[in-house]
Amino acid sequence: MxxxxxxxxxxxxxxxxxxxxxxxxxxxxxxxxxxxxxxxxYVIVHVGHALGLLDEAEALASLALFAELSRA
Amino acid sequence: MSPRLAYMKPLDLKSGRxxxxxxxxxxxxxxxVEELFVRAFDNPYLRQGNDAARLTVxxxxxxxxxxxxxxxxxxxxPGGDIGSLAVHGTVNxxxxxxxxxxxxxxxxxxxxxxxxxxxxxxxxxxAAAARHCGTPVVTGDTKVVERGKGDGVFISTTGLGLMPAxxxxxxxxxxxxxxxxxxxxxxxxxxxxxxxxxxxxFDTEILSDSAPLHLLVAALLSALPEGAVRVLRxxxxxxxxxxxxxxxxxxxxxMLLDEAAIPVQPQVAxxxxxxxxxxxxxxxxxxxxxxxxxxxxxxALSALRAHxxxxxxxxxxxxxxDPQRFVQMRTGVGGRRVVDWLSGEALPRIC
Amino acid sequence: xxxxxxxxxxxxxxxxxxxxLAEADTARRYHFMEFCGGHTHALARHGVLDLLPPNLRxxxxxxxxxxxxxxxxxDMALQLALQRGVLLCTYGDVMRVPAxxxxxxxxxxxxxxxxxxxxxxxxxxxxxRAHPTRExxxxxxxxxxxxxPSALVLRQAARAGISNFSLLCNHVLTPPAITHILQSPxxxxxxxxxxxxxxxxxxxxIVIGSAPYEPFARAWHKPVVISGFEPLDLMQSILMLLxxxxxxxxxxxxxxxxxxxxxxxxTAQAVVAEVFEMRDSFEWRGLGEVPHSAxxxxxxxxxxxxxxxxxxxxxxxxxxxxxxxxxxxxxxxxPTDCKLxxxxxxxxxxxxxxxxxxEGSCAAHYSYGRFRDAVVI
Numbered sequence: 055m056x057x058x059x060x061x062x063x064x065x066x067x068x069x070x071x072x073x074x075x076x077x078x079x080x081x082x083x084x085x086x087x088x089x090x091x092x093x094x095x096y097v098i099v100h101v102g103h104a105l106g107l108l109d110e111a112e113a114l115a116s117l118a119l120f121a122e123l124s125r126a
Numbered sequence: 127m128s129p130r131l132a133y134m135k136p137l138d139l140k141s142g143r144x145x146x147x148x149x150x151x152x153x154x155x156x157x158x159v160e161e162l163f164v165r166a167f168d169n170p171y172l173r174q175g176n177d178a179a180r181l182t183v184x185x186x187x188x189x190x191x192x193x194x195x196x197x198x199x200x201x202x203x204p205g206g207d208i209g210s211l212a213v214h215g216t217v218n219x220x221x222x223x224x225x226x227x228x229x230x231x232x233x234x235x236x237x238x239x240x241x242x243x244x245x246x247x248x249x250x251x252x253a254a255a256a257r258h259c260g261t262p263v264v265t266g267d268t269k270v271v272e273r274g275k276g277d278g279v280f281i282s283t284t285g286l287g288l289m290p291a292x293x294x295x296x297x298x299x300x301x302x303x304x305x306x307x308x309x310x311x312x313x314x315x316x317x318x319x320x321x322x323x324x325x326x327x328f329d330t331e332i333l334s335d336s337a338p339l340h341l342l343v344a345a346l347l348s349a350l351p352e353g354a355v356r357v358l359r360x361x362x363x364x365x366x367x368x369x370x371x372x373x374x375x376x377x378x379x380x381m382l383l384d385e386a387a388i389p390v391q392p393q394v395a396x397x398x399x400x401x402x403x404x405x406x407x408x409x410x411x412x413x414x415x416x417x418x419x420x421x422x423x424x425x426a427l428s429a430l431r432a433h434x435x436x437x438x439x440x441x442x443x444x445x446x447x448d449p450q451r452f453v454q455m456r457t458g459v460g461g462r463r464v465v466d467w468l469s470g471e472a473l474p475r476i477c
Numbered sequence: 478x479x480x481x482x483x484x485x486x487x488x489x490x491x492x493x494x495x496x497x498l499a500e501a502d503t504a505r506r507y508h509f510m511e512f513c514g515g516h517t518h519a520l521a522r523h524g525v526l527d528l529l530p531p532n533l534r535x536x537x538x539x540x541x542x543x544x545x546x547x548x549x550x551x552d553m554a555l556q557l558a559l560q561r562g563v564l565l566c567t568y569g570d571v572m573r574v575p576a577x578x579x580x581x582x583x584x585x586x587x588x589x590x591x592x593x594x595x596x597x598x599x600x601x602x603x604x605x606r607a608h609p610t611r612e613x614x615x616x617x618x619x620x621x622x623x624x625x626p627s628a629l630v631l632r633q634a635a636r637a638g639i640s641n642f643s644l645l646c647n648h649v650l651t652p653p654a655i656t657h658i659l660q661s662p663x664x665x666x667x668x669x670x671x672x673x674x675x676x677x678x679x680x681x682x683i684v685i686g687s688a689p690y691e692p693f694a695r696a697w698h699k700p701v702v703i704s705g706f707e708p709l710d711l712m713q714s715i716l717m718l719l720x721x722x723x724x725x726x727x728x729x730x731x732x733x734x735x736x737x738x739x740x741x742x743x744t745a746q747a748v749v750a751e752v753f754e755m756r757d758s759f760e761w762r763g764l765g766e767v768p769h770s771a772x773x774x775x776x777x778x779x780x781x782x783x784x785x786x787x788x789x790x791x792x793x794x795x796x797x798x799x800x801x802x803x804x805x806x807x808x809x810x811x812p813t814d815c816k817l818x819x820x821x822x823x824x825x826x827x828x829x830x831x832x833x834x835x836e837g838s839c840a841a842h843y844s845y846g847r848f849r850d851a852v853v854i
Contacts, residue, residue: 460490464846
């Protein structure tokens with residue numbers, strides 16, 4: 055029910071704000087809910103707010119799982 | 127000795143504004159027409175100073191006419207403005223029947239308070255577009271409405287064109303087995319305009335693709351035997367999905383699209399994802415769909431790609447028999463879905 | 478788009494489809510509910526349903542905040558906009574939902590109500606600052622994903638002493654809704670629920686974590702797999718559910734490991750707890766009254782509670798008698814079982830919650846899957 059997307063932080067601004075990049079589109083969002091987010095991190099963005107960090111190692115692990123052969 | 131004409135201070139294009147006098151039909155209105163419109167559009171027809179234009183129709187040709195109103199806001203957007211859009215839109219409608227557009231008329235509804243500087247910019251842009259297309263604005267009209275009753279300016283254009291009398295290109299001509307071609311990537315105009323909306327501010331380099339397609343059409347038609355091109359249409363409001371559904375209904379056929387083959391610029395895809403919009407439903411102003419006989423598809427595609435406005439042309443699907451007239455699509459992951467009609471305005475979602 | 482496109486790869490999808498087919502026990506049927514409306518939409522939009530084994534059915538749950546928003550709550554917003562001259566801010570999703578008296582927010586706007594579409598609650602607060610003489614109200618909807626931004630903005634408004642801003646709170650909760658589906662007395666009325674497991678929401682779980690689903694797995698012996706948003710995530714999650722059912726397990730598994738942790742986002746949970754508290758009960762369109770399933774604004778922030786500020790009273794509005802949403806939301810019926818589906822009830826003229834937004838069961842089927850209903854000659 056929640057349209058949210060992974061976007062890369064390209065700039066930290068004051069007042070708990072940041073600029074993120076998704077596929078070349080940039081937008082200013084709030085990082086108040088993920089205060090530890092740094093430039094270069096990927097965050098999940100929903101209604102103009104970062105909700106959590108994306109763990110890139112886990113992302114790669116998930117992709118590897120998709121390629122596994124069936125257990126049948 | 128010729129009578130001295132009453133002196134009129136030239137239009138203050140820098141800081142003047144439209145007021146109700148400009149629409150009253152008197153000297154002030156005449157000055158607006160002379161100094162702004164006629165000067166910009168300048169051609170022998172307008173110079174005659176009549177309220178209509180005399181045009182010639184050669185033997186063996188058929189007249190094609192199209193009309194469009196433009197109410198876009200904002201008036202200026204990345205890649206265009208309401209003026210050039212008004213020219214391209216009507217030129218394209220005429221071209222989509224396979225006719226060569228030749229003449230335009232333009233009527234302007236101006237809102238009281240519109241800065242003349244903005245109007246001048248729009249009219250210059252229109253004039254440049256008309257020159258570029260070879261379609262002079264041969265007749266026109268202006269009216270003024272009170273402040274609050276118009277969104278700056280509304281422009282209505284009508285276009286006339288000519289085509290060989292026997293040509294038959296239209297939405298009812300698609301047949302099972304025909305191939306669907308798209309002249310380039312989708313969604314740019316709509317995203318460019320959306321990026322200007324206050325509450326949806328995002329930074330992108332997407333430009334509206336507003337462009338005249340009549341020469342692309344001519345190049346396509348001249349490369350193929352008459353009759354090989356069944357349908358031409360430009361997917362404007364409502365996007366590619368709406369256009370294809372319209373044609374499917376008109377021709378009483380179904381369609382099967384290949385999502386992976388439909389070109390979408392990465393930034394357009396990203397902007398749409400962010401807003402929860404589907405590029406298939408976003409307006410285009412410089413692209414066309416061509417439905418051609420299967421045996422002519424390869425030649426048609428090459429002809430499109432050889433033209434600057436068609437370099438990214440792609441084969442995106444086929445027409446198939448379907449009494450339900452569904453436009454179906456093989457998705458990027460290999461599934462299947464229907465590409466339905468747009469239900470009302472496409473609004474950004476959070477869900 | 479990084480971390481999006483890779484999760485839509487066709488070759489990997491084929492591989493997952495093959496695994497699903499190979500491991501599905503042909504001697505039985507599988508019924509899984511994807512709770513989240515966003516998942517419903519993703520499944521439909523990417524045509525994933527086509528890639529699932531024929532004996533596996535996905536049931537579309539009520540996790541669509543627009544769908545379950547009662548008409549009476551929209552009427553409250555309309556009242557504010559049309560009668561109290563409020564500047565009403567709303568997400569785009571709600572604009573077209575039909576409410577009482579033939580109105581919707583969009584139609585009210587056509588009648589002169591000042592209704593503005595916003596992308597974020599921060600935009601609404603921005604408007605309040607820009608128009609200090611106007612009353613600005615934000616129509617807040619959404620599950621746990623959308624609630625923290627609302628809470629943040631309310632807290633900001635309080636700290637800045639903004640006196641013309643308030644929120645009409647319709648935030649709802651996921652675990653109570655799942656509980657309600659599993660245990661409600663109406664379930665007996667509709668028949669035994671053929672539910673073998675749940676696909677848990679992606680983004681709600683970023684906020685609340687995977688722990689809150691553990692009671693369902695334990696108490697009802699139903700596996701839960703928290704799934705990412707992309708088609709490959711969904712297919713992998715369905716495969717994980719299939720394996721659990723085949724193995725006789727009922728655990729909470731996390732497929733969305735790149736974003737979800739067991740205890741969720743503490744910062745987000747804290748700000749929500751500071752601003753909101755539980756309502757005793759809340760009406761969900763299609764489900765009826767559900768206890769402890771929704772949030773209201775705490776007394777400390779009463780000045781920002783539009784319900785208190787404008788003394789609004791809730792009037793329930795019943796749905797069409799023949800609307801089958803209640804059964805469809807619980808997975809007992811399918812959209813095509815409802816007499817109103819695609820006859821008088823369509824996306825242009827939605828009569829019940831399942832058709833009201835593009836994520837609702839009926840809307841998704843109508844817009845994306847209707848061609849499957851066509852009789853094959």
